[in-house]
Amino acid sequence: MTARTPNPPTGLRAATLPPVAPRPTLRDVATAAGVHPATASRALNEATRSLVRPATVERVREVATALGYQVNPIARSLKTSRSETVGVLVPDLTNPLFPPIVRGIEDALGASGYTVLTANTDNDPARAASNFAAMQARQVDGFIVATARLDDPLMHEAAERGVPMVLVNRLTEHLDVSAVAGDDATGIARTVDHLVGLGHRDIAHVAGPLNVSTGSVRLRAFRTAMQQHGLPDDRVVVAEAYSDAAGHAATLELLDGRAPTAIVAGNDLLAIGSYDALEERGLSCPEDVSVVGFNDMPFISRLRPPLTSVRVPQYDLGVESARLLLDVLSGRTATPRMVLLPVQLIVRGSTAPPRG
Amino acid sequence: MTARTPNPPTGLRAATLPPVAPRPTLRDVATAAGVHPATASRALNEATRSLVRPATVERVREVATALGYQVNPIARSLKTSRSETVGVLVPDLTNPLFPPIVRGIEDALGASGYTVLTANTDNDPARAASNFAAMQARQVDGFIVATARLDDPLMHEAAERGVPMVLVNRLTEHLDVSAVAGDDATGIARTVDHLVGLGHRDIAHVAGPLNVSTGSVRLRAFRTAMQQHGLPDDRVVVAEAYSDAAGHAATLELLDGRAPTAIVAGNDLLAIGSYDALEERGLSCPEDVSVVGFNDMPFISRLRPPLTSVRVPQYDLGVESARLLLDVLSGRTATPRMVLLPVQLIVRGSTAPPRG
DNA sequence: TTGTACGCGTTATCAA
DNA sequence: TTGATAACGCGTACAA
Numbered sequence: 001m002t003a004r005t006p007n008p009p010t011g012l013r014a015a016t017l018p019p020v021a022p023r024p025t026l027r028d029v030a031t032a033a034g035v036h037p038a039t040a041s042r043a044l045n046e047a048t049r050s051l052v053r054p055a056t057v058e059r060v061r062e063v064a065t066a067l068g069y070q071v072n073p074i075a076r077s078l079k080t081s082r083s084e085t086v087g088v089l090v091p092d093l094t095n096p097l098f099p100p101i102v103r104g105i106e107d108a109l110g111a112s113g114y115t116v117l118t119a120n121t122d123n124d125p126a127r128a129a130s131n132f133a134a135m136q137a138r139q140v141d142g143f144i145v146a147t148a149r150l151d152d153p154l155m156h157e158a159a160e161r162g163v164p165m166v167l168v169n170r171l172t173e174h175l176d177v178s179a180v181a182g183d184d185a186t187g188i189a190r191t192v193d194h195l196v197g198l199g200h201r202d203i204a205h206v207a208g209p210l211n212v213s214t215g216s217v218r219l220r221a222f223r224t225a226m227q228q229h230g231l232p233d234d235r236v237v238v239a240e241a242y243s244d245a246a247g248h249a250a251t252l253e254l255l256d257g258r259a260p261t262a263i264v265a266g267n268d269l270l271a272i273g274s275y276d277a278l279e280e281r282g283l284s285c286p287e288d289v290s291v292v293g294f295n296d297m298p299f300i301s302r303l304r305p306p307l308t309s310v311r312v313p314q315y316d317l318g319v320e321s322a323r324l325l326l327d328v329l330s331g332r333t334a335t336p337r338m339v340l341l342p343v344q345l346i347v348r349g350s351t352a353p354p355r356g
Numbered sequence: 357m358t359a360r361t362p363n364p365p366t367g368l369r370a371a372t373l374p375p376v377a378p379r380p381t382l383r384d385v386a387t388a389a390g391v392h393p394a395t396a397s398r399a400l401n402e403a404t405r406s407l408v409r410p411a412t413v414e415r416v417r418e419v420a421t422a423l424g425y426q427v428n429p430i431a432r433s434l435k436t437s438r439s440e441t442v443g444v445l446v447p448d449l450t451n452p453l454f455p456p457i458v459r460g461i462e463d464a465l466g467a468s469g470y471t472v473l474t475a476n477t478d479n480d481p482a483r484a485a486s487n488f489a490a491m492q493a494r495q496v497d498g499f500i501v502a503t504a505r506l507d508d509p510l511m512h513e514a515a516e517r518g519v520p521m522v523l524v525n526r527l528t529e530h531l532d533v534s535a536v537a538g539d540d541a542t543g544i545a546r547t548v549d550h551l552v553g554l555g556h557r558d559i560a561h562v563a564g565p566l567n568v569s570t571g572s573v574r575l576r577a578f579r580t581a582m583q584q585h586g587l588p589d590d591r592v593v594v595a596e597a598y599s600d601a602a603g604h605a606a607t608l609e610l611l612d613g614r615a616p617t618a619i620v621a622g623n624d625l626l627a628i629g630s631y632d633a634l635e636e637r638g639l640s641c642p643e644d645v646s647v648v649g650f651n652d653m654p655f656i657s658r659l660r661p662p663l664t665s666v667r668v669p670q671y672d673l674g675v676e677s678a679r680l681l682l683d684v685l686s687g688r689t690a691t692p693r694m695v696l697l698p699v700q701l702i703v704r705g706s707t708a709p710p711r712g
Numbered sequence: 713t714t715g716t717a718c719g720c721g722t723t724a725t726c727a728a
Numbered sequence: 729t730t731g732a733t734a735a736c737g738c739g740t741a742c743a744a
Binding site: 025038041042048072074079080 | 737739740
């Protein structure tokens with residue numbers, strides 16, 4: 001059995017022998033360096049270092065590393081009322097779309113000394129609100145939100161209150177904050193071009209939920225693209241969620257009428273659902289029906305058949321959203337920016353010319 | 357302008373117009389309630405509430421909700437040197453194995469009021485150490501570690517210092533802390549049983565890295581199982597990492613000799629690499645070579661062919677590790693516990709009787 | 713260039 | 729049962 005006191009009430013610490021060397025404080029460093037704590041603070045702090053005589057800086061820093069000093073971010077936060085922490089809201093980490101985004105965020109933010117708090121909202125506005133509030137209570141300096149709805153009171157309220165934040169992937173209408181997303185419209189346009197080029201004319205869209213921007217933007221883009229090719233734009237069914245189950249249900253509904261020769265799915269999960277529905281109806285892909293996904297999720301190329309999909313640079317989405325937030329936090333950026341990252345249609349085995 | 361306040365601090369904070377209402381402090385509550393801040397603190401605090409006259413408690417709480425008071429966790433942490441926060445170390449969030457674990461952790465810990473900080477180590481001990489230190493600086497109350505190596509000085513040091521922590525999935529030898537993992541040995545045994553039952557006798561193992569417990573335990577289990585069937589246990593090649601690329605390389609190496617009729621892969625990613633290698637060598641799965649994975653990652657059933665794999669209850673792994681940590685943090689648990697969660701072989705299309 | 717003095721918001725300890 | 733006081737560790741006006 002080992003000695004305890006994981007985090008002793010730092011008072012008279014001499015009493016505890018074997019266990020923890022209490023972390024040295026700024027005072028300790030100052031004393032050891034023979035200066036006042038304020039001076040030590042200035043010497044150790046990037047922004048105020050210039051106020052201190054170089055020799056003193058040197059001495060303080062040496063002592064600090066010698067003692068293994070690390071600032072106590074808690075104390076600093078209390079003083080500065082910033083926490084060097086940002087909150088990230090995602091719908092669900094187990095949706096393969098989001099881990100790369102989160103990693104991009106963590107990598108970019110971590111490089112600037114920020115720590116990331118993530119929360120899963122499961123697409124529930126109430127959970128989003130409570131997570132948001134909890135993170136604010138923890139004094140996060142800002143938010144990166146991947147859960148925004150097209151009409152999202154929470155986002156509007158936060159923006160009005162001046163909470164630093166950035167939207168990623170999903171946008172909110174009429175909201176004046178920075179945002180990053182893939183160029184969905186172009187992605188869908190290229191998809192339709194590709195299918196039409198293969199000879200398809202009867203193309204359907206399994207749309208994502210229309211209360212999030214990706215669903216509604218891609219639907220609009222689908223309609224526009226079809227019109228531009230002089231094709232009917234009304235072969236649309238809306239899925240209840242971005243899940244394989246919802247895609248399955250929506251596609252079944254579609255197939256209950258005359259089957260299209262190609263399906264443009266709102267994202268890869270919906271496309272997987274389409275695979276299931278086709279199989280269930282005895283239709284094969286791509287022979288009977290071509291299918292295209294969206295996002296190019298990890299491992300999606302390994303489905304049977306390999307899914308043609310629109311590659312969205314998810315990691316970069318995360319990195320870029322982090323950059324935008326850093327801009328906001330640094331106060332450099334006056335006006336919100338909207339960044340659309342280029343996407344690319346990756347053609348694989350799930351699309352082929354129509355039969356006959 | 358619509359009615360707002362999705363999750364309002366339930367009271368009359370209607371006064372705030374455009375700017376930011378500075379968050380009310382404990383002092384504000386105390387003043388408004390006509391008591392001393394210390395009393396307000398006691399009234400609002402679960403543990404000390406009993407020290408306060410019920411009527412006073414009532415009054416303070418009413419005022420608190422009316423003002424929309426929320427404790428400042430930063431200030432509290434500074435005082436208590438606890439943060440209601442735990443650190444989670446994972447190798448890489450984009451490895452599909454980990455999101456479910458992390459979600460399990462977040463769900464379970466969140467229910468107890470804890471917030472989760474995650475960091476990706478990319479299997480780099482140096483990054484693990486620096487992330488660990490950074491989290492300690494942030495006063496995390498404990499750790500859940502999914503990155504432990506079989507021989508891991510960082511873990512030993514932390515355990516000796518009495519840092520509350522729990523290992524999940526990957527274990528460290530001779531380390532006296534609580535841990536949760538899948539029952540790897542049984543999983544491998546069932547796998548070998550299954551293959552032998554199909555008629556395979558020439559079975560190879562593409563092992564994961566031996567410096568993590570999963571790699572070494574599964575290898576040992578493979579050898580044991582093969583011996584019990586009276587079969588040669590030396591058809592083993594070790595992959596350099598748990599990645600499809602490493603699995604690909606390792607399997608190629610294996611195939612450079614006489615091809616086995618079945619491959620037991622150290623995990624699903626390695627199995628995917630085996631698929632690639634087989635295809636590259638013109639061998640088909642399962643006709644020429646059967647393949648079994650481990651973990652039953654999300655969407656792994658949708659590969660071509662659907663991968664037979666050992667299902668590990670990843671979400672439950674996360675939940676259980678959180679519970680164990682909560683036990684440690686509450687001080688209830690004296691002795692470390694080791695929990696092995698049952699696994700289950702899921703037979704799919706990647707395994708079949710050998711040719712001829 | 714450095715030191716002084718104070719406060720960030722909370723809780724622990726002591727006294728009443 | 730409540731109040732007074734101090735302290736957690738740090739940053740920052742202000743003074744020297």
